Amino acid sequence: MTRVELETFVEGTTHYFLTAANQAASVGSPYLVNEGIPGIQEYTGIITVAGKRKGIVYFTASRPMLTVLLMRLGETEMTHENMCDLVGEVANQISGNARRDFGNEFMISVPRVIAGTPDGAVTPANTRSFVIPINWRSHSASLVVCLD
């Protein structure tokens, strides 16, 4: 991953919160996970990437953050199903927007959602993961980009 490529995901994340939630998020600089695996929160939406690039992009957030985000979207039903739906949709929208720079050979899957701690590693082996920290209101979340 190059710095310019990572910037696509930083911009996509910034654009998502500003447009969908009508409230800017503080999106930090991406950092490389050197040891262990990137952190997972209560809900994680995972997009598998195929084509020119291979790997995954995931968005992971807490239930309180997703609750506020649902409210900002005008949703009234704060159900587990809607939390899962939203966390997948955020991952989908940020990944889909990345095709503006990566092109249509950056093929993305429908979201897969994990609630709670996964059984095994989410990220593929032998591929470096970059974490983009997101602070929005009083909540923290992450976008993890793991592409070959």
Added chain:
Amino acid sequence: MNAAVPLKLMIVDDSNVMRRKIERSHQCARLQFVGSAGNGKQAVELFRRTEPDVVTMDITMPEMDGIECVEQLVGIKPEVLILIVSALADKATAIEAMKRGANGFLCKPFTDRQLTDALDELLRGAG
């Protein structure tokens, strides 16, 4: 199209949250919501039953994606107006959707205003 008669709107998106947002957010008085579907296959079935005039269509969906679904809906009712509402932001996807019969493209995420403007523009194009 007769401006006095509300046009029937169908929403297609695999995200329940997005379907409900589009249903709530569109402020176009000329549209009457008739139903929503979570994938292309469901959309074709619902389309045959409700015969909508306007469709908002996601692209990345399970079972049948939005591009294929557009082609099928246009095959059933050539005059249907289809607004693609998708996160896929590359030009090639938008061009492909238009080739298959879509009439407009709105990129996710969007504001309520952007959705209403996109639907208004779609209807203006229809006359």
